[in-house]
Amino acid sequence: MIIAPPKRPRSTEDSLLPLINIVFLLLIFFMLAGVLTQKPPFELRTPSTADINGAAQLQHKVLDVGVDGHLAFAGQPIKRDELGKALADWPQDKSLQIRAAADIKAGQLSSLFAALRRAGISQVDLLTRHKQS
Incomplete structure (x- = not known):
């Protein structure tokens, strides 16, 4: 007579390891692939505001304006006469966010x-920094 070996009870640790591995790999992927903020290519100190009524969500394509007149769109420096070409495909129903010095x-x-x-x-939105109280 052949007796089957007793089944080993499956621990919860065995089923959690693949899930932990996938979440860790996704975390690494999004940290490397995502763009959290875009820094302008020149020094820019934005004005501060004390009251925000519905803060605008920062878009990926922001027009940066330096105190000396330098412009950058989506992190790339542009000249003022190239502004029309850079914004040619901008949607009419969407406001352009401007981050000025x-x-x-x-x-x-x-x-x-x-x-x-x-x-x-x-339509434009002028971005400011929230003043810490």
């Missing part, structure tokens, strides 16, 4: 807004 003059921004209007951008 805190020390920039209003005249510089108004000339930038005129150039954006000529490029077909009708």
Whole structure:
């Protein structure tokens, strides 16, 4: 008579190891593949605000404006005359986010807004830094 060996009870540790491995690999993949923030290619200190009513979600394509007039779109430096070409495929129903230096003059921004209007951008969001209380 052949007697089957007793079945080994399956521990929960055996079924958790593959799950832990997959979660760890996904974590590494998203850390390497994801873009969390995009730094402008020049020094930029944004103005601060004390009150935020529904903060805007930061998009991947932000127009950075330096105090000396330097521009960067999506992390790449561009010239002001190339602005229309860089924003040619921008959707009409989406506002463009602008991250400007805190020390920039209003005249510089108004000339930038005129150039954006000529490029077909009708709505912009000016990004600020939340002031810590």
